[in-house]
Amino acid sequence: MVFPVIAVTLFGRVLPTWTLSLATIAASNALVALGIVVLARTGNVSFGQGLFFAAGGYGVALIANNWGITDAVAQMLIGAICGGLLGLVIGPLIARYSGIFFGMLTLALSMVFYGALVKTTVLGGSDGFNVVRPSLFGISFVDPREADFMLYAVSVVTTGLTGIAATILFRSEFGLASLAARENNLRVEYLGISANRIITINFVIAAVFAGASGAFALMAQRHIDPQFAYWTTSGEFVFIAVLAGYQSASAVFVASLALELVRSFSNLYLPNTWQLVLGVFLLAVILFLPRGIGSLWIRERRKRAGVSAETSAAVEEGVPS
Amino acid sequence: MDHFRRTSRSVVLLTAAIAIPVALAAPAYAEDSFKLGVVTFLSGPAADSFGIPARNGGQFVIDELNKGAAPAPYDKVGFGGMKIEPVVIDENGGATKQVQELRNLYERENVDVVLGYIGSGDCLAVAPIAEELKKMLVLMDCGTPRIFEEAKYNYVFRTAAHATMDNVGLIRYMKAKNIKMDTLSAINQDYAWGQDSRADFVAAAGQLYPDVKLQADLLPKFGAGQYGTEISALVSAGSDVVYSSLWGGDLQAFILQATPRGLPKRSQLVLSAADHVLPPLGDKMPDGTIIGARGAYGLMSQKSPVNDWFFKGYQNVNGIYPVQAAYRIAQSILGLKTAVEKAMAKNGGKKPSTDELIAAMTGLEWQSPGGLIQMKLADGHQAIQPIAFSRTKYNPDLRRVDLVDIQYFAAECVNPPAGVKSIEWIKGGMAGAKCN
Numbered sequence: 001m002v003f004p005v006i007a008v009t010l011f012g013r014v015l016p017t018w019t020l021s022l023a024t025i026a027a028s029n030a031l032v033a034l035g036i037v038v039l040a041r042t043g044n045v046s047f048g049q050g051l052f053f054a055a056g057g058y059g060v061a062l063i064a065n066n067w068g069i070t071d072a073v074a075q076m077l078i079g080a081i082c083g084g085l086l087g088l089v090i091g092p093l094i095a096r097y098s099g100i101f102f103g104m105l106t107l108a109l110s111m112v113f114y115g116a117l118v119k120t121t122v123l124g125g126s127d128g129f130n131v132v133r134p135s136l137f138g139i140s141f142v143d144p145r146e147a148d149f150m151l152y153a154v155s156v157v158t159t160g161l162t163g164i165a166a167t168i169l170f171r172s173e174f175g176l177a178s179l180a181a182r183e184n185n186l187r188v189e190y191l192g193i194s195a196n197r198i199i200t201i202n203f204v205i206a207a208v209f210a211g212a213s214g215a216f217a218l219m220a221q222r223h224i225d226p227q228f229a230y231w232t233t234s235g236e237f238v239f240i241a242v243l244a245g246y247q248s249a250s251a252v253f254v255a256s257l258a259l260e261l262v263r264s265f266s267n268l269y270l271p272n273t274w275q276l277v278l279g280v281f282l283l284a285v286i287l288f289l290p291r292g293i294g295s296l297w298i299r300e301r302r303k304r305a306g307v308s309a310e311t312s313a314a315v316e317e318g319v320p321s
Numbered sequence: 322m323d324h325f326r327r328t329s330r331s332v333v334l335l336t337a338a339i340a341i342p343v344a345l346a347a348p349a350y351a352e353d354s355f356k357l358g359v360v361t362f363l364s365g366p367a368a369d370s371f372g373i374p375a376r377n378g379g380q381f382v383i384d385e386l387n388k389g390a391a392p393a394p395y396d397k398v399g400f401g402g403m404k405i406e407p408v409v410i411d412e413n414g415g416a417t418k419q420v421q422e423l424r425n426l427y428e429r430e431n432v433d434v435v436l437g438y439i440g441s442g443d444c445l446a447v448a449p450i451a452e453e454l455k456k457m458l459v460l461m462d463c464g465t466p467r468i469f470e471e472a473k474y475n476y477v478f479r480t481a482a483h484a485t486m487d488n489v490g491l492i493r494y495m496k497a498k499n500i501k502m503d504t505l506s507a508i509n510q511d512y513a514w515g516q517d518s519r520a521d522f523v524a525a526a527g528q529l530y531p532d533v534k535l536q537a538d539l540l541p542k543f544g545a546g547q548y549g550t551e552i553s554a555l556v557s558a559g560s561d562v563v564y565s566s567l568w569g570g571d572l573q574a575f576i577l578q579a580t581p582r583g584l585p586k587r588s589q590l591v592l593s594a595a596d597h598v599l600p601p602l603g604d605k606m607p608d609g610t611i612i613g614a615r616g617a618y619g620l621m622s623q624k625s626p627v628n629d630w631f632f633k634g635y636q637n638v639n640g641i642y643p644v645q646a647a648y649r650i651a652q653s654i655l656g657l658k659t660a661v662e663k664a665m666a667k668n669g670g671k672k673p674s675t676d677e678l679i680a681a682m683t684g685l686e687w688q689s690p691g692g693l694i695q696m697k698l699a700d701g702h703q704a705i706q707p708i709a710f711s712r713t714k715y716n717p718d719l720r721r722v723d724l725v726d727i728q729y730f731a732a733e734c735v736n737p738p739a740g741v742k743s744i745e746w747i748k749g750g751m752a753g754a755k756c757n
């Protein structure tokens with residue numbers, strides 16, 4: 001599983017420069033969407049991941065500007081910690097709700113944060129502020145291509161390793177218990193597992209991913225504004241998760257990259273109707289691939305694996321047992 | 322089989338979605354043309370008021386230049402004989418998308434220069450990226466003075482004055498016209514433009530009207546559309562002057578709701594950037610309102626060969642007279658044209674490199690439809706320009722709002738001198754201003 005991550009990273013050496021920053025943003029978005037997929041396995045969708053995305057971004061930006069911590073890996077960790085800490089505060093409160101209430105509450109909290117940021121003129125209000133460029137292990141990159149490749153490598157490796165970790169998580173006892181909590185949390189409680197605790201832990205994991213992603217988005221664009229916490233930003237992450245489907249971690253990255261490419265080119269060739277193209281693309285995926293882009297290759301592998309995998313496949317697809 | 326067919330169809334779909342645009346992206350590069358990235362709002366709340374007029378203005382100027390139909394000194398075809406090839410991008414979608422699209426314009430489309438941006442947040446975000454990529458970026462409209470006051474750029478230029486002059490000029494106009502202002506109320510949108518405009522206006526008022534008392538100070542959210550409670554507060558405050566930096570749909574809604582409740586009769590309305598709502602509002606705009614246009618633009622523009630060409634030509638093509646955003650992109654393109662031709666005169670007529678272009682643009686001066694533009698601030702990277710203010714008066718014969726009592730202010734009267742931060746300049750009594 002590590003091999004494709006290394007291959008994709010090295011592939012960046014031959015990619016044209018513009019794709020590097022596009023892929024960095026795609027990897028960063030994929031990281032949040034992966035968190036949504038993790039959380040969605042408990043049956044709850046967060047429409048407010050922008051909250052943790054912005055918390056990670058603002059945390060990193062403020063620390064970078066005040067204490068001069070510009071190392072890309074350190075910034076990623078700071079972002080993850082900021083997101084995670086906020087997740088620890090909010091998670092236990094919100095885990096008591098489910099379904100639409102859960103979704104609306106996350107959305108509401110992210111918009112409260114957005115509103116507060118817009119009013120905070122010290123942080124540039126709605127215009128936001130700029131941050132210095134990141135370095136790596138004490139090396140600062142002056143050549144734009146090298147700087148882009150550095151960010152690309154760090155974000156792809158992080159997202160890749162996170163994807164592997166998520167796959168392991170999905171197959172672990174805890175991951176299967178999360179699926180069970182989605183199907184019937186009462187039964188899970190009777191088994192002696194706290195469903196609230198499962199949801200809280202998954203929520204914090206999603207928050208950590210979103211915080212780290214906010215750090216990458218910040219490093220890629222060197223500017224932060226309250227838009228990070230706006231509901232359209234959160235909505236986009238949910239879109240990526242829907243596009244990807246809930247079956248494969250790598251699908252999340254593919255979906256995110258596809259979305260970025262479609263948006264960028266439709267914006268260039270159809271500047272007046274690019275939103276329409278984006279909408280048609282989303283509709284096409286939902287119509288022709290109702291289980292997401294991931295169903296393209298997951299389905300085939302399962303056929304090959306044969307009968308022995310039937311049971312685990314049934315579990316992953318969420319068939320109640 | 323069914324699975325296979327389904328899968329292969331989806332693969333084809335997905336591959337097509339990704340591969341077709343990639344294949345189309347092969348850059349076309351020509352020595353005899355000048356590829357210009359143009360970024361403006363084509364969708365979203367700012368499109369109608371600013372984005373589309375800017376696009377139309379840009380299209381008109383570029384078409385005329387490519388035909389060689391503009392008046393002297395802009396009568397050379399395109400930029401110094403090179404045809405201008407615009408690549409238009411939508412500014413809507415937030416700063417993240419703008420940063421990404423700016424990179425794509427430079428690195429994928431190989432544009433020579435990117436020109437545009439209306440939103441201040443977008444300008445703040447894209448400026449450092451252009452600087453890093455060592456590519457020339459011309460900001461045409463955004464208002465915040467922070468861009469060059471908080472950072473230093475070599476590859477970034479702004480060809481319009483920042484928002485400080487809108488409010489300093491407005492106060493100077495009110496003083497010149499002896500407007501009584503013992504009490505003041507303000508209504509501004511709760512985002513950077515509204516907050517900054519309010520701060521500038523209140524600070525400038527404190528200088529020229531030292532005894533003014535600020536009464537209702539309202540900050541409704543951006544795009545609110547309904548101002549019932551705010552208008553109640555403004556009417557009951559009954560201040561001498563009600564100041565607002567609202568624009569676009571918000572401003573139209575505010576005027577339409579405030580007029581029947583008698584606010585314009587009770588208080589003198591002063592609007593810092595309102596010329597673009599005059600054509601849609603027509604006779605709904607109360608007479609005697611003091612308005613600014615962020616420059617000597619539109620019906621407040623001064624007669625000159627360049628302005629006659631632009632005003633009449635734009636009106637013929639679009640059926641409506643040009644307002645601030647159209648003027649701003651026109652002055653931006655004409656400035657870039659002047660810089661390109663200046664650089665070509667120096668290097669013997671070759672297409673100038675980015676460094677040659679930057680050297681030519683720094684500290685440049687040129688005549689635009691809105692008057693003389695001088696790149697005087699931020700080491701020759703930030704423009705100052707003259708500004709005009711006036712009062713509205715509906716003209717039933719022409720069925721349009723005319724502007725009367727027009728007064729012009731020289732660039733150096735309303736803009737801070739080089740090296741001084743705007744808000745400190747205002748609070749320090751606007752020292753060094755040259756008014757005549």
